[in-house]
Amino acid sequence: MKIAVLPGDGIGPEITKVALDVTIAVCKKYGHELNYEYGIVGADAIDKVGNPYPDETHELCMRSDAVLFGAIGHPRFDNDPTAKVRPEQGLLAMRKKLGLYANLRPVTTFESLVYKSPLRPDIVRGADFMCVRELTGGLYFGRPQGRSEDGNTAYDTCVYTREEVTRIVTLAYEYAMKRRKKLTIVDKANVLATSRLWREVSREIAPAYPEVETEYMFVDNAAMRLIQWPTSFDVLVTENMFGDILTDEASVITGSMGLLPSASIGTHTSVFEPIHGSWPEAAGQNIANPLATVLSAAMMLEYAFGLNEEAALIRKAVDASIDKNIRTQDIQVEGEKAYTTSQVGEWLVNFILSA
Ligand code: IPM
Ligand code: MN
Secondary structure (H helix, E strand, C coil): CEEEEEEECCCHHHHHHHHHHHHHHHHHHHCCCCEEEECCCCHHHHHHHCCCCCHHHHHHHHCCCEEEEEECCCHHHHCCCCCCCCHHHHHHHHHHHCCCCEEEEEEECCHHHHHHCCCCHHHHCCCEEEEEEECCCHHHCCCCCEECCCCCCEECCCCCCHHHHHHHHHHHHHHHHHCCCEEEEEECCCCCHHHHHHHHHHHHHHHHCCCCEEEEEEHHHHHHHHHHCHHHCCEEEECHHHHHHHHHHHHHHCCCHHHCEEEEECCCCEEEEECCCCCHHHCCCCCCCCHHHHHHHHHHHHHHHCCHHHHHHHHHHHHHHHHCCCCCCCCCCCCCCCCCHHHHHHHHHHHHHCC
């Protein structure tokens, strides 16, 4: 198995190192041969070669079996609206070129961290759902996009084809079949033509999955239901922009953004990354929580290599570290000593090797 490691910006290199160490440990334990190669991406790549997703990085991804990704983004670009190249363009280019049309973001609750949620414990306890976000269509990629000649009018275009909707909704049904067999299809069909196509296509697919309970929900209502009744969701599927917004909302429900992994899958190599950003203020300080990236590595072993037992061992190590209070500052119990990023990594590696 060969993986491309793209650490990216900010805390990316620190958290990716931990996830890679954990992956190496688990491969050693089970006797799998692991090859990995580093590539550059994001602001780091802009600084080095002037392109946030250079061709060499794309080629590396294409010849690998999976991509382990850290984070990208730098405030230098956020505060400069005139910047011509931005780190985020690298991420979008990667998604498009690798054909990563589905972004899977599982949201699970850790009982011992429920009190960290901004919501009442009785609301979040037991929440366990999967957001399936369409990732290569909609407003992010629709053309035309731009400004009128006088600069006073701007436009984005939301485009979806029947084919794009079919593949993502079908994939969501497949996940629902493997889980609790409930699918919530989120759209704005009362206003948008693209949403009406989503609903039409979904209604055609639904009969093929008679065991799955299908629920159609407008996105504004879904935003409300997510915080009011998060345990009512099993699998949720939606278009790119709605998914971007709802998954940020969903990520804080459990009170631990530093714990949530993701997988982006599609036509070519799949990418596994934490859902949080590059947290530039903490870069190099060895304080960031590596668990979201470690859990992304677990998703990688499962989805890209079918190594379910190995992934389960990583999750067991993560659960044990939380139970034993081997936690970084963001999730540490008040008054208890916080562990550094690398200390958490070392603890996980020891747990895995001695399991
Ligand atoms: C995400 C991010 C990206 C997105 C940005 C960085 C382009 O917010 O992965 O959710 O909007 O898709
Ligand atoms: Mn986002």
